[in-house]
Amino acid sequence: MSTDLAATLDLDTVQDRIETVLADFLRRSPAGIPSQKGGVGELTHALADFVLAPGKRIRPLLCVLGWHAAGGGDGEESLWRVAASLEVFHAFALIHDDIIDSSPTRRGRPSMHRAFAARHRTRPDADAFGVHAAILLGDLALVCSDALMNSAGLSKRQRRTVLPLVDAMRGEVLLGQHLDLLATGRPTGDVDEAMAITRLKTAKYTIERPLHLGAALAGADRDLLAMCSAYALPLGEAFQLRDDLLGVFGDPALTGKPVLEDLRSGKATVLMALAIRRVTPEQRRTLDALVGRADLGEEDAVRIRRILQHTGARDTVESMIIERYERALAALDTDLLAPPIAAALRKIAARAVIRTA
Amino acid sequence: MSTDLAATLDLDTVQDRIETVLADFLRRSPAGIPSQKGGVGELTHALADFVLAPGKRIRPLLCVLGWHAAGGGDGEESLWRVAASLEVFHAFALIHDDIIDSSPTRRGRPSMHRAFAARHRTRPDADAFGVHAAILLGDLALVCSDALMNSAGLSKRQRRTVLPLVDAMRGEVLLGQHLDLLATGRPTGDVDEAMAITRLKTAKYTIERPLHLGAALAGADRDLLAMCSAYALPLGEAFQLRDDLLGVFGDPALTGKPVLEDLRSGKATVLMALAIRRVTPEQRRTLDALVGRADLGEEDAVRIRRILQHTGARDTVESMIIERYERALAALDTDLLAPPIAAALRKIAARAVIRTA
Numbered sequence: 098m099s100t101d102l103a104a105t106l107d108l109d110t111v112q113d114r115i116e117t118v119l120a121d122f123l124r125r126s127p128a129g130i131p132s133q134k135g136g137v138g139e140l141t142h143a144l145a146d147f148v149l150a151p152g153k154r155i156r157p158l159l160c161v162l163g164w165h166a167a168g169g170g171d172g173e174e175s176l177w178r179v180a181a182s183l184e185v186f187h188a189f190a191l192i193h194d195d196i197i198d199s200s201p202t203r204r205g206r207p208s209m210h211r212a213f214a215a216r217h218r219t220r221p222d223a224d225a226f227g228v229h230a231a232i233l234l235g236d237l238a239l240v241c242s243d244a245l246m247n248s249a250g251l252s253k254r255q256r257r258t259v260l261p262l263v264d265a266m267r268g269e270v271l272l273g274q275h276l277d278l279l280a281t282g283r284p285t286g287d288v289d290e291a292m293a294i295t296r297l298k299t300a301k302y303t304i305e306r307p308l309h310l311g312a313a314l315a316g317a318d319r320d321l322l323a324m325c326s327a328y329a330l331p332l333g334e335a336f337q338l339r340d341d342l343l344g345v346f347g348d349p350a351l352t353g354k355p356v357l358e359d360l361r362s363g364k365a366t367v368l369m370a371l372a373i374r375r376v377t378p379e380q381r382r383t384l385d386a387l388v389g390r391a392d393l394g395e396e397d398a399v400r401i402r403r404i405l406q407h408t409g410a411r412d413t414v415e416s417m418i419i420e421r422y423e424r425a426l427a428a429l430d431t432d433l434l435a436p437p438i439a440a441a442l443r444k445i446a447a448r449a450v451i452r453t454a
Numbered sequence: 455m456s457t458d459l460a461a462t463l464d465l466d467t468v469q470d471r472i473e474t475v476l477a478d479f480l481r482r483s484p485a486g487i488p489s490q491k492g493g494v495g496e497l498t499h500a501l502a503d504f505v506l507a508p509g510k511r512i513r514p515l516l517c518v519l520g521w522h523a524a525g526g527g528d529g530e531e532s533l534w535r536v537a538a539s540l541e542v543f544h545a546f547a548l549i550h551d552d553i554i555d556s557s558p559t560r561r562g563r564p565s566m567h568r569a570f571a572a573r574h575r576t577r578p579d580a581d582a583f584g585v586h587a588a589i590l591l592g593d594l595a596l597v598c599s600d601a602l603m604n605s606a607g608l609s610k611r612q613r614r615t616v617l618p619l620v621d622a623m624r625g626e627v628l629l630g631q632h633l634d635l636l637a638t639g640r641p642t643g644d645v646d647e648a649m650a651i652t653r654l655k656t657a658k659y660t661i662e663r664p665l666h667l668g669a670a671l672a673g674a675d676r677d678l679l680a681m682c683s684a685y686a687l688p689l690g691e692a693f694q695l696r697d698d699l700l701g702v703f704g705d706p707a708l709t710g711k712p713v714l715e716d717l718r719s720g721k722a723t724v725l726m727a728l729a730i731r732r733v734t735p736e737q738r739r740t741l742d743a744l745v746g747r748a749d750l751g752e753e754d755a756v757r758i759r760r761i762l763q764h765t766g767a768r769d770t771v772e773s774m775i776i777e778r779y780e781r782a783l784a785a786l787d788t789d790l791l792a793p794p795i796a797a798a799l800r801k802i803a804a805r806a807v808i809r810t811a
Contacts, residue, residue, distance in 0.1 A: 247621060
């Protein structure tokens with residue numbers, strides 16, 4: 098039994114199945130959109146290309162693991178559709194986020210607004226057109242994630258427990274993005290505020306809610322959901338803190354994002370907040386002069402990185418990641434979880450925290 | 455019985471009930487968003503203000519009428535929530551549409567991206583910030599329309615018939631907006647293309663789908679749905695054709711939109727397509743030089759309006775509206791509808807077609 102479960106929970110196998118569900122859904126006509134007519138195909142094809150590009154699929158994986166953690170049961174078909182819909186929802190979030198952050202690239206390819214602008218570059222308004230088409234594409238992704246969820250064939254009990262979690266997850270991530278938007282461009286030393294954004298945008302959205310969703314589908318009780326939170330929240334914070342470090346110190350060839358982007362936009366990260374609390378007046382003047390400048394260059398970045406290191410902010414963030422990672426792992430030491438599930442959740446935790454992209 | 459139904463179907467009474475459902479939902483915390491914390495209240499309050507501003511509520515009204523047309527039944531509470539969710543969805547569509555069209559106003563007030571920019575005008579990036587916050591606000595509206603739909607307590611039968619209609623409606627309107635976006639800025643004489651956009655963006659989205667949704671909630675059969683389409687599609691086309699005329703010839707004090715907007719953006723309307731097919735070479739040069747210019751002034755507009763009139767395009771569109779309006783009314787002459795319902799649908803038709811705003 099336990100060996101069977103271990104085979105079932107092989108992450109590559111789970112991920113393959115998610116890819117199949119996504120491809121089947123997106124290559125037909127999602128949300129009843131005929132995919133042949135006029136300019137229509139452009140949106141549906143762009144969405145399929147975007148979603149089916151290689152990704153970590155961390156949210157669907159966690160949803161599947163949450164389901165098994167709660168004992169699984171009948172209705173596995175519903176599980177796969179709900180899990181896949183999280184990935185389509187995430188496509189929505191990324192497409193709009195890239196517009197808001199003016200990100201030129203995503204996963205090493207042009208971001209969607211840039212891709213649309215390039216494809217329509219003969220238009221005099223190509224750049225604005227690209228943004229506007231990408232707004233619609235993000236909207237379509239959100240609508241398609243609903244269509245996938247709506248077609249999951251949930252039972253009445255499942256609907257009552259799962260849909261409020263879906264609604265809350267969506268509200269939270271939008272809220273987190275709004276707080277992020279308000280804070281971007283003028284980072285302060287407010288570590289608590291930066292951490293609050295991290296919690297909403299990432300810890301709950303990326304880790305806790307997907308795990309809860311899967312668990313709730315299988316009828317998880319309160320204790321199991323609390324255990325999931327004890328694992329998910331510190332892990333989610335660690336995940337975002339790693340992102341923040343990669344955004345400044347990462348290798349753009351691996352992250353697929355220009356390394357100067359977070360600095361140019363003036364992201365209010367925990368990393369930056371910690372540094373700001375510890376700078377000398379002279380370092381503060383340097384940060385104020387450089388962070389948030391759209392024309393910030395590599396030499397400026399070197400100066401900022403030096404400050405992030407000399408103030409110890411970088412090391413502190415690394416320690417915070419390790420501390421949270423260990424807390425997440427400790428939450429898995431419980432009788433509530435079958436050993437193969439705990440093992441799979443440990444693997445996910447390592448992937449989330451120890452990475453270069 | 456028939457008198458009771460007539461009282462039930464009084465459009466003002468129906469609309470009051472819709473306002474109440476909307477206000478109750480939006481003034482609590484939609485989608486589980488706490489409405490007190492930090493910058494959070496800004497989004498939820500903006501959404502409530504936007505949705506609760508006076509509006510025609512044509513989509514919820516049609517949904518309610520569709521339900522009665524199919525005989526109503528138990529579960530009226532579900533009906534009101536579904537009907538209200540159409541209005542919240544429409545808020546999403548309008549907020550993103552105003553960004554895409556760069557509309558400065560909506561219903562006589564600043565559009566949402568302008569309102570956010572004004573509220574944050576001390577930011578150096580106030581204009582971009584306004585657009586980005588409005589993208590998130592539109593997203594929140596879409597998420598909230600789902601939360602409202604998810605809380606409607608639909609039965610399994612209702613879910614199976616209604617949700618695919620919701621998904622299709624959403625896909626269609628996005629598709630229509632994408633085709634509109636592709637065509638805007640370079641209007642041609644392609645009347646068919648302009649009419650195809652009209653059908654997707656308005657005829658199906660504004661009239662047919664809301665009516666079908668309500669009817670399907672009450673278990674409508676195929677014949678009734680076909681009758682609804684026979685009324686809805688011509689009426690929806692007439693509604694959009696009226697909008698196109700108001701966009702060029704309307705009184706901005708009544709429409710709440712600057713009258714030059716459609717001309718400045720170069721909207722590919724049926725009106726414009728008809729004119730382009732009939733212009734003299736000299737008139738064509740005038741249109742090419744003026745339509746789509748962001749700095750187009752009132753004198754230019756006068757010249758364009760003169761061409762729209764001299765070519766007979768304006769009169770043709772008026773005739774098309776009347777012909778479609780009559781076709782919609784003729785569809786109501788059927789035994790399938792109780793007389794008070796047919797009467798209410800006639801009133802809606804008149805409101806949609808004979809209006810100044």
